[in-house]
Amino acid sequence: MSTNAKAETSVGSGLRHLLLSGEGWPYLLAPLIPVALVLELTHAGATATFFASALGVIPTAALMGRATDELASRAGPGIGGFLNVTFGNAPELIIALFALNAGLHEVVKASLVGSILGNILLVLGASMFAGGARRDRQYFDRTAATVSSLMLLLAAVALIMPAIFQLVAGGGLPSPADRAVRFSRDLEVLSIGVSVVLLLSYAAGLLFSLRTHRDLFNPEHDEEDHAGESWSVRRSVTMLAVAGVAVGLMSEVLVGSISEASGNVGLSPFFVGIILVAIVGNAAEHWVAIYFARRNKMDLTVNIAVGSGAQIALFVAPALVLVSFLVGPFPMPLVFNGFELGGIFLAVLVGHVVTQKGESTWFEGLQLLAVYAVLGLTFYFV
Secondary structure (H helix, E strand, C coil), X not given: CCHHHHXXXXXXXXXXXXXXXXXXXXXXXXXXXXXXXXXXXXXXXXXXXHHHHHHHHHHHHHHXXXXXXXXXXXHCHHHHHHHHHHHHCHHHHHHHHHHHHCCCHHHHXXXXXXXXXXXXXXXXXXXXXXXXXXXXXXXXXXXXXHHHHHXXXXXXXXXXXXXXXXXXXXXXXXXXXXXXXXXXXXXXXXXXXXXXXXXXXXXXXXXXXXXXXXXXXXXXXXXXXXXXXXXXXXXXXXXXXXXHHHHHHHHHHHHHHHHHHHHHCCCCHHHHHHHHHHHHHHHHHHHXXXXXXXXXXXXXXXXXXXXXXXXXXXXXXXXXXXXXCCCCCCCCCCCCCHHHHHHHHHHHHHXXXXXXXXXXXXXXXXXXXXXXXHHXXXXXXX
């Protein structure tokens, strides 16, 4: 084989590895970051700006995740786990903060619910389907999965009860078409109390998973899970800072174009928040979960999917409620609309049932995807 042919083969092999690896493909979308900024500065149109910035979030989220993993691997399981908790859902948190500041409370709540549904139904379903397509069944640690699903059940109770209080008190739930709704002082105080309980529960979950029972949540994995050489601490911190700035820029552009862009393409802001924004903010993490499932590492997949959903419900949601008392036009109580409440309840129930056996098949994955498709179709027609 000639030198040129060998070089072409090497380039093709490298490109295939990039596209099929657990973390390489998102960086192919990096050129959309400057494109989104140019579109925003030139006022080229809300629709193009929205989709460019939405796709531009994906490589920034992937970079943040890689930098966090590199720091975590050097810091040890305790500090490493704290870093993963802090930055694991940072892109979603940053997007929500910009939306909160803009007074888009219902978009914020829709994106939170969308992240929970996406992790439990879309990611776990796609992972079980992709991993089980070539195997009779796959196995994962039942105890670890049960702990995460129980945390989600607690979160579902906590997220639903303020809405029940609102209904019993004679008030109505927010409409999916609302931008933001001002609720009573009692609901604001109740939401503070519920948020504190969720955060304390999440702290206890960290103690359980990172210290007292960390062997259940830290399955061994190969060194090849990261493509390329390891990063130094300085490089990891630098990349984390760069990713944080980039996520902030893309989030600001994304939030600023949501309302107009959704109208232009005939989608409601509710559907954009609960489906599109939620998928974009988790896209890199979602692909990694599917990647591990295809390699028959279902412990890692379940930890990513169910654990990330629990993190959104127990940490990100209550943190945003507390921050809303300082940011935005008025506080954001934990009162979801009827479609969101139904989605949370059904997703957590189905996810809890599926993870109880400690094993999965492609057909169970297909069923989870079907549930997500039904919810998505319903949200589309809202």
